[in-house]
Amino acid sequence: xxxxxxxxxxxxxxxxxxxxxxxxxxxxxxxxxxxxxxxxxxxxxxxxxxxxxxxxxxxxxxxxxxxxxxxxxxxxxxxxxxxxxxxxxxxxxxxxxxxxxxxxxxxxxxxxxxxxxxxxxxxxxxxxxxxxxxxxxxxxxxxxxxxxxxxxxxxxxxxxxxxxxxxxxxxxxxxxxxxxxxxxxxxxxxxxxxxxxxxxxxxxxxxxxxxxxxxxxxxxxxxxxxxxxxxxxxxxxxxxxxxxxxxxxxxxxxxxxxxx
Numbered sequence: 001x002x003x004x005x006x007x008x009x010x011x012x013x014x015x016x017x018x019x020x021x022x023x024x025x026x027x028x029x030x031x032x033x034x035x036x037x038x039x040x041x042x043x044x045x046x047x048x049x050x051x052x053x054x055x056x057x058x059x060x061x062x063x064x065x066x067x068x069x070x071x072x073x074x075x076x077x078x079x080x081x082x083x084x085x086x087x088x089x090x091x092x093x094x095x096x097x098x099x100x101x102x103x104x105x106x107x108x109x110x111x112x113x114x115x116x117x118x119x120x121x122x123x124x125x126x127x128x129x130x131x132x133x134x135x136x137x138x139x140x141x142x143x144x145x146x147x148x149x150x151x152x153x154x155x156x157x158x159x160x161x162x163x164x165x166x167x168x169x170x171x172x173x174x175x176x177x178x179x180x181x182x183x184x185x186x187x188x189x190x191x192x193x194x195x196x197x198x199x200x201x202x203x204x205x206x207x208x209x210x211x212x213x214x215x216x217x218x219x220x221x222x223x224x225x226x227x228x229x230x231x232x233x234x235x236x237x238x239x240x241x242x243x244x245x246x247x248x249x250x251x252x253x254x255x256x257x258x259x260x
Contacts, residue, residue: 015088016033016041020043025230041064096126108162123169154257188246191237191250194224219256
């Protein structure tokens with residue numbers, strides 16, 4: 001997959017796993033990584049969106065394969081990493097993006113217990129499983145681990161309090177990994193994205209005024225695109241361009257949150 005210019009691709013001859021890559025931000029990141037030369041494992045829970053995402057990358061000239069991966073399953077996470085090793089003999093980057101249903105905005109006393117279990121499992125425990133699965137391979141390549149988080153993990157959320165909690169815990173875990181793994185050359189960073197996704201499209205349909213409201217509160221005046229706005233941040237963090245950056249949170253939201 002060509003990068004659109006004559007310069008060498010930033011991720012040529014590398015291998016990456018992206019969880020939740022069947023759509024939305026995860027797919028955008030997978031597309032961007034492949035555009036810059038990475039062989040991408042499209043790790044997604046459903047074949048009906050994961051395989052088309054991988055095929056779209058291949059059709060554009062990139063290297064990608066779909067692997068069914070429910071991040072609630074530790075075995076699935078290890079299998080996705082193993083698929084990267086089987087395909088390329090290496091792992092240079094793991095991106096954990098997948099997140100289960102966060103439920104509707106609710107005060108904490110009205111949130112069902114299964115929503116907590118779902119978010120804890122897919123955001124926090126899966127981060128731990130991803131770290132354990134990726135570590136020995138990232139150590140060999142002095143690679144990069146990227147977690148998709150949220151500004152809600154920094155400033156909290158009055159409407160999604162458990163989401164804010166697990167994202168804050170995920171951020172703390174990533175910073176701890178950066179401290180632990182830094183001596184071995186592994187970088188660990190987070191991206192806080194805001195981008196147009198199928199979930200956001202549904203929200204726009206339910207509330208037509210939301211799109212303009214979001215644009216009005218964003219200094220750059222628009223909601224980001226998963227591939228062309230969020231994806232490049234992941235490419236940067238996966239590449240040697242960020243070789244001296246670890247333990248950091250990059251907020252990619254058009255300037256809506258400036259609290260870091």
